[in-house]
Amino acid sequence: MKTQLTGMSMNQLTNWVTAQGEPAFRARQLNDWLKKGAHFEDMRNLPASLIEKIKSLASAQAARVIERHGSKLDGTEKLLFGLEDGHTVEGVIMRYHHGISFCLSTQVGCAMGCAFCASTLNGKLRDLTAGEMASMCYLANRMVSPSAIGNLVLMGSGEPLDNTKEVFAFLHHITSTDSLNIGARHISLSTCGLPDQMHRLAQEGLQITLSVSLHGPNDEIRQQIMPIARVHTIDAVLDACRYYIQKTGRRVVFEYALIQDINDSLDNAQELAKRLRGMQCHVNLIPLNDVKERSLRASTKVQVERFLNCLKALNISATVRRQLGDDIFGACGQLRAQRLKTQLSEEGSQ
Numbered sequence: 435m436k437t438q439l440t441g442m443s444m445n446q447l448t449n450w451v452t453a454q455g456e457p458a459f460r461a462r463q464l465n466d467w468l469k470k471g472a473h474f475e476d477m478r479n480l481p482a483s484l485i486e487k488i489k490s491l492a493s494a495q496a497a498r499v500i501e502r503h504g505s506k507l508d509g510t511e512k513l514l515f516g517l518e519d520g521h522t523v524e525g526v527i528m529r530y531h532h533g534i535s536f537c538l539s540t541q542v543g544c545a546m547g548c549a550f551c552a553s554t555l556n557g558k559l560r561d562l563t564a565g566e567m568a569s570m571c572y573l574a575n576r577m578v579s580p581s582a583i584g585n586l587v588l589m590g591s592g593e594p595l596d597n598t599k600e601v602f603a604f605l606h607h608i609t610s611t612d613s614l615n616i617g618a619r620h621i622s623l624s625t626c627g628l629p630d631q632m633h634r635l636a637q638e639g640l641q642i643t644l645s646v647s648l649h650g651p652n653d654e655i656r657q658q659i660m661p662i663a664r665v666h667t668i669d670a671v672l673d674a675c676r677y678y679i680q681k682t683g684r685r686v687v688f689e690y691a692l693i694q695d696i697n698d699s700l701d702n703a704q705e706l707a708k709r710l711r712g713m714q715c716h717v718n719l720i721p722l723n724d725v726k727e728r729s730l731r732a733s734t735k736v737q738v739e740r741f742l743n744c745l746k747a748l749n750i751s752a753t754v755r756r757q758l759g760d761d762i763f764g765a766c767g768q769l770r771a772q773r774l775k776t777q778l779s780e781e782g783s784q
């Protein structure tokens with residue numbers, strides 16, 4: 435693979451540029467272009483000879499946009515990115531009143547095997563690099579210009595805490611003035627609950643919001659739908675959350691996808707409230723996005739409402755997450771899964 439310039443700090447980029455025998459000030463010019471989502475042909479203030487030289491060694495953007503699906507319902511845009519080795523990953527641009535959010539993938543596929551999630555249907559193929567993640571942000575930011583991405587959510591395909599080296603490097607980079615300078619408080623990272631890595635994140639000194647996919651009030655229910663719950667107990671996950679809150683002063687957000695007859699009863703809501711009592715947290719209820727490959731069904735609107743009201747009555751801060759992009763394969767991994775399926779059937783019919 436070519437050298438990826440997009441995830442490099444100014445220091446690293448300067449070292450790389452000078453190692454090619456070029457003056458250090460070229461690094462700043464190059465970086466200004468890279469973070470605008472530019473390709474080599476856009477970089478008009480750089481000498482053609484320099485571009486020719488670095489083109490053979492490095493990629494400008496480590497990802498490119500290969501599909502773009504706009505939702506007619508709410509302005510959400512789902513992007514499919516192509517990577518240099520031919521893999522594809524998803525990203526979603528979401529428009530809210532408070533600004534534009536970009537939802538980012540952290541791995542090609544996912545190894546966690548959650549029963550309701552399309553990202554994990556074919557397992558994990560590889561981790562994304564910091565350069566690829568930064569590049570996707572730059573390309574998305576370019577698309578929304580003259581506005582800009584204000585919030586980042588690491589909630590696309592993949593388990594970010596199963597790729598801590600690249601994800602942490604990416605977080606430090608994207609929050610810096612060399613890059614998009616996105617405030618850490620405007621970044622959410624979602625995990626299925628890996629306690630050791632949650633501790634490490636707490637020690638990184640980043641003020642990001644930690645979201646934890648709970649999806650059940652106890653080990654028994656979590657184990658039915660999340661294989662990782664057989665490795666880490668809910669108590670260990672919640673202890674890691676308490677540590678995160680204590681270290682960062684930030685409240686933790688719990689994600690809870692409501693699945694009919696699995697985790698949506700009022701008993702489940704009461705048990706959840708009991709477990710979270712006294713914790714500085716918020717519960718995000720998510721109506722399950724149907725994934726055709728999976729047999730699980732979304733809870734009814736009435737049941738979602740009852741679950742929400744039960745949590746609130748027990749003094750747990752909770753809201754129902756607005757569903758965006760339902761008409762464009764909005765759920766994690768759905769667009770990529772759809773493309774893989776089309777490719778397979780095309781290959782089959784050839």
Ligand code: SAH
Nearest residue numbers: 551589592593624625626647689722723765
């Ligand atoms: N691996 C991380 C982040 C990726 S998924 C994690 O597990 O948190 C982002 C969120 O979407 C998670 O809460 C995940 O459980 C949820 N999700 C996945 N598939 C879904 C579906 N079909 N419907 C609703 N939420 C889903």
